[in-house]
Amino acid sequence: xxxxxxxxxxxxxxxxxxxxxxxxxxxxxxxxxxxxxxxxxxxxxxxxxxxxxxxxxxxxxxxxxxxxxxxxxxxxxxxxxxxxxxxxxxxxxxxxxxxxxxxxxxxxxxxxxxxxxxxxxxxxxxxxxxxxxxxxxxxxxxxxxxxxxxxxxxxxxxxxxxxxxxxxxxxxxxxxxxxxxxxxxxxxxxxxxxxxxxxxxxxxxxxxxxxxxxxxxxxxxxxxxxxxxxxxxxxxxxxxxxxxxxxxxxxxxxxxxxxxxxxxxxxxxxxxxxxxxxxxxxxxxxxxxxxxxxxxxxxxxxxxxxxxxxxxxxxxxxxxxxxxxxxxxxxxxxxxxxxxxxxxxxxxxxxxxxxxxxxxxxxxxxxxxxxxxxxxxxxxxxxxxxxxxxxxxxxxxxxxxxxxxxxxxxxxxxxxxxxxxxxxxxxxxx
Numbered sequence: 001x002x003x004x005x006x007x008x009x010x011x012x013x014x015x016x017x018x019x020x021x022x023x024x025x026x027x028x029x030x031x032x033x034x035x036x037x038x039x040x041x042x043x044x045x046x047x048x049x050x051x052x053x054x055x056x057x058x059x060x061x062x063x064x065x066x067x068x069x070x071x072x073x074x075x076x077x078x079x080x081x082x083x084x085x086x087x088x089x090x091x092x093x094x095x096x097x098x099x100x101x102x103x104x105x106x107x108x109x110x111x112x113x114x115x116x117x118x119x120x121x122x123x124x125x126x127x128x129x130x131x132x133x134x135x136x137x138x139x140x141x142x143x144x145x146x147x148x149x150x151x152x153x154x155x156x157x158x159x160x161x162x163x164x165x166x167x168x169x170x171x172x173x174x175x176x177x178x179x180x181x182x183x184x185x186x187x188x189x190x191x192x193x194x195x196x197x198x199x200x201x202x203x204x205x206x207x208x209x210x211x212x213x214x215x216x217x218x219x220x221x222x223x224x225x226x227x228x229x230x231x232x233x234x235x236x237x238x239x240x241x242x243x244x245x246x247x248x249x250x251x252x253x254x255x256x257x258x259x260x261x262x263x264x265x266x267x268x269x270x271x272x273x274x275x276x277x278x279x280x281x282x283x284x285x286x287x288x289x290x291x292x293x294x295x296x297x298x299x300x301x302x303x304x305x306x307x308x309x310x311x312x313x314x315x316x317x318x319x320x321x322x323x324x325x326x327x328x329x330x331x332x333x334x335x336x337x338x339x340x341x342x343x344x345x346x347x348x349x350x351x352x353x354x355x356x357x358x359x360x361x362x363x364x365x366x367x368x369x370x371x372x373x374x375x376x377x378x379x380x381x382x383x384x385x386x387x388x389x390x391x392x393x394x395x396x397x398x399x400x401x402x403x404x405x406x407x408x409x410x411x412x413x414x415x416x417x418x419x420x421x422x423x424x425x426x427x428x429x430x
């Protein structure tokens with residue numbers, strides 16, 4: 001569950017994992033620049049650079065239109081647009097930052113922004129804009145607030161979230177009601193048991209991650225961001241549920257191995273009856289497997305709804321902070337975001353005023369339209385579930401330990417204790 005999910009390569013599609021920015025030493029002061037914030041009240045004029053992530057050529061007309069509108073609204077401004085390829089974007093941003101060449105405004109998901117904020121290379125936008133709380137949904141703003149740092153280090157841009165998707169044909173065959181799918185983990189296991197006994201097919205098809213703990217309201221990272229704290233008895237109980245379900249044969253045998261294809265792929269192949277995905281999941285799934293047309297029903301996510309965030313951050317070293325902040329606000333204002341959402345199925349505006357847009361909030365009666373309505377309706381309460389401090393190395397540790405617990409090779413509490421200990425060692429080195 002990573003904010004990079006809605007980064008490059010078509011925006012509405014999942015983004016392949018890229019290297020995180022953490023672990024690289026940059027020259028900075030930590031926590032943003034008060035001087036830059038003070039200077040941002042100056043005249044909006046002059047030249048600035050805007051860097052995006054793999055929007056050319058698909059969205060060239062849109063971005064160029066936004067820039068033209070900005071320059072018209074603020075005579076005397078000139079925006080240079082840089083667009084970087086999807087692959088290697090994090091390394092490119094790091095190189096720019098290390099060379100003192102970070103663009104004035106840069107498209108950064110929250111996990112990318114963290115490392116730069118720690119080094120004092122991003123401006124605290126809350127020190128510049130007192131309207132943030134009224135302008136953007138809470139979870140999107142919280143995504144750019146980090147434990148141990150004082151400030152908000154990005155203007156939220158476009159969002160997406162997850163909901164549940166069910167194979168209605170498999171439900172009906174198992175004697176289950178596709179109009180009453182599971183709403184809790186306990187119901188999920190119970191219906192998985194019913195389906196397995198009735199048809200031999202799988203409903204459950206993935207092991208849990210840290211986001212599952214957060215979705216159940218359990219703490220994962222301390223408030224100050226200094227240590228992981230997910231080794232609780234309540235978390236162990238969740239792992240125990242999956243352990244027992246796996247032992248009962250309610251999950252595929254290879255779900256704990258590297259050979260596992262993932263529940264989304266298995267759902268697309270019609271081999272499992274449940275997956276999670278964004279608001280445009282049905283369209284992309286049916287495109288890959290037309291036989292599922294009319295056989296997919298959406299429902300709200302179980303527990304706290306996850307949020308995936310993209311945003312733009314302002315360099316604390318910008319030579320023209322007033323114009324940089326004005327551009328960042330303009331790119332992320334309601335009108336621009338609503339137009340972007342119309343062009344890109346599956347993404348939604350982060351602006352609070354957009355939540356009443358009937359074009360986004362209402363369903364056309366189709367399963368796809370209902371999925372869009374459900375997803376859009378959760379944006380004001382959705383949150384980033386997995387802390388952005390979690391690196392790929394930490395994820396590997398968590399996956400290994402959780403797999404050991406679910407396989408019964410160690411107790412759930414032992415697995416959690418080991419995972420927390422190892423992840424905290426890596427966190428201390430960030």
